[in-house]
Amino acid sequence: MVDVVALGELLIDFVPRGSSPAGNDIFEACPGGAPCNVLAMLSKLGRKTAFIGKLGNDMFGRRLKTTVEDLGIETRGIVLDRSVNTTLAFVATGADGERSFAFYRNLGADMMLREEELDRTLLENCRMFHFGTLSMTHPRVRTATRTAVQNARKSGALISFDPNLRPPLWDSLAEAKTQIEWGCAHCDILKISDDEAEFLTGIPDAEEAGRVIRGRFPNIGLVFVTCGPNGSIAFYRDLVVSAEAFAFPNTIDTTGAGDTFCGCCLDRVLLEGLENLTNEKIQETLRFASAAAGIVTTRKGAMLAMPEKYEIQELMYGKSNV
Numbered sequence: 001m002v003d004v005v006a007l008g009e010l011l012i013d014f015v016p017r018g019s020s021p022a023g024n025d026i027f028e029a030c031p032g033g034a035p036c037n038v039l040a041m042l043s044k045l046g047r048k049t050a051f052i053g054k055l056g057n058d059m060f061g062r063r064l065k066t067t068v069e070d071l072g073i074e075t076r077g078i079v080l081d082r083s084v085n086t087t088l089a090f091v092a093t094g095a096d097g098e099r100s101f102a103f104y105r106n107l108g109a110d111m112m113l114r115e116e117e118l119d120r121t122l123l124e125n126c127r128m129f130h131f132g133t134l135s136m137t138h139p140r141v142r143t144a145t146r147t148a149v150q151n152a153r154k155s156g157a158l159i160s161f162d163p164n165l166r167p168p169l170w171d172s173l174a175e176a177k178t179q180i181e182w183g184c185a186h187c188d189i190l191k192i193s194d195d196e197a198e199f200l201t202g203i204p205d206a207e208e209a210g211r212v213i214r215g216r217f218p219n220i221g222l223v224f225v226t227c228g229p230n231g232s233i234a235f236y237r238d239l240v241v242s243a244e245a246f247a248f249p250n251t252i253d254t255t256g257a258g259d260t261f262c263g264c265c266l267d268r269v270l271l272e273g274l275e276n277l278t279n280e281k282i283q284e285t286l287r288f289a290s291a292a293a294g295i296v297t298t299r300k301g302a303m304l305a306m307p308e309k310y311e312i313q314e315l316m317y318g319k320s321n322v
Helices: 034-044 059-070 139-154 173-185 194-201 206-216 257-272 279-296 309-316
Strands: 002-007 011-019 025-032 049-056 073-081 088-093 099-104 126-131 158-161 189-193 222-226 232-236 239-243
Touching: 002 034, 002 073, 002 139, 002 257, 011 059, 025 034, 025 059, 034 049, 034 073, 034 126, 034 257, 049 059, 059 073, 126 139, 126 257, 139 158, 158 257, 173 194, 189 194, 189 257, 194 206, 194 222, 206 222, 206 232, 206 239, 222 257, 222 279, 232 279, 239 279, 257 279, 279 309
Parallel strands: 002 049, 002 126, 011 088, 049 073, 126 158, 158 189, 189 222
Antiparallel strands: 011 025, 088 099, 222 232, 232 239
């Protein structure tokens, strides 16, 4: 039995590393991809994890598979394909650490996963299944994603969804909204950013948008809305719980912060379940996840930047030098 199986994109994030003596931009090739970033955090917390997705059988794809294996994530669900290239993303980081992306993905390996390539044994033997919308941008991988959700649901797994909206990857934002709505209608746990919540509801206020999402999709047992430096909010039954962010003056890169937050929240759901959460338990979950996400913003990259559990606890209890 695997604690969490995730499906979606596994790619190379090219992160800026200054300039060469000739004045040319330098980029570092960092392993990334939101669903696998979530698994990396969960693995740091001692959870048994597995990934399902497609990579090119090229230098980047083979490197990614090895990296994921080294993190303790099961890789038998990864398909290597010689006919397509591993997906690449170039990341530009602003002065405040916020990012913009340029994707090299047409065609990228992650969007070519086929339904018949799914490892059904992983889907039938997991406690939780996690996915996003980058695996729903194109018909082939969308079919694979929906089949995976349905198979995991039949096996009794909890379903976790993080839209991880990337507008440049969609031919139509109306289609993006449709797929986000599908994910919301089929999940038990939703992690969504304030920007994505506004995109979905048209409401700029994060708390009000969260309430609307909770009311529109009563199937969702627990909703987390992340608000960057403004903290986070959780919605559970009639509870609305908020927590401040852990802010650092040395923030350099927000890549992976939301995935780190998500992984920590899923770990707590695996521990506590969804049936008897309290205000105190949710508050503790938000603080733990926010501390972990804050640490990641002080490091470059995502998947290999996940903090150890002791680092998170030291920050929470005032003993950290981060």
